[in-house]
Amino acid sequence: MKNIIGLFFLFFLFISCQQKIKPSDLSKINGYWEIEKVVFDQGNDKDYTINQSYDYFQVDKNNTGFRKKVMPQLDGTFVVNDTYENVNIRFENDKVFFYYITPYAKWSEELIAIYKDQLVFKNADKKEYHYKKVASINILNDGKKTQ
Template sequence: MKHLFKVLLISFVFVSCKQKIQSADIPKINGYWEIEKVVFDKGEDKQYGANQNYDYFQIDKNNQGIRKKVTPQLDGTFLVDDTFEKVSVRFQEDKTYLDYATPYMKYTEEIIALTADELVLLNAQKKEYHYKKATAINILGDGKKTK
């Protein structure tokens, strides 16, 4: 019985420590994000090494913006096309959501964690996507600044 009480207490502490995303946190989403791992609903995860694509977010002060896939290049630039998803940020019942819309579909992800260097999103299939802030790659060593 003592062990059960300890487990319940520890579980309560972890659940109550969940980050509450504020409006002031939303600008941290802007920029390039590289996926590190996906945690599935049963607890197993898939680690990602080098990624061929990054997610780029640009959300304005009205909580509206875009998300698009970009491809990093060896010279520190990114290949970008015209494809994007519209994104709006929604706050509801102490949770924060990203609502996406394309001409073909709509879907939602919950923001679980957000810092300047980390982003965790939970989708409807209960998959957690863990991202780290991406930096430009420049292995050519040409001395030029990356954009």
């Protein structure tokens, strides 16, 4: 009986700790994000200690925008190409979904959590992508202001 009560308590704690994402939270997504790790549905993690590219998100108040890959440079700037993914955000049954569209594919990811400096998505394969917010860093220290 104690085990059942304990399991019920853990389940309730897990459910109550999930973040309820509000439309106002989506403004936090704008900016540069670096992937930290991927959590697979079997519970295995793959850590990313060094990334050659970041994801840049820009979402407007109509819940539309884009995501593109950018490559940070030593002088604090980013190399950017013309490739990007259009994104439409929808709130469905207390969940938030990002629908991506390119000329080649369409897919979606569920936004699990969003904070000032953390972001978590889950894709259709139940992989969780954990991101951290980043800013440009000028490690050349050439006195120029980063962009």
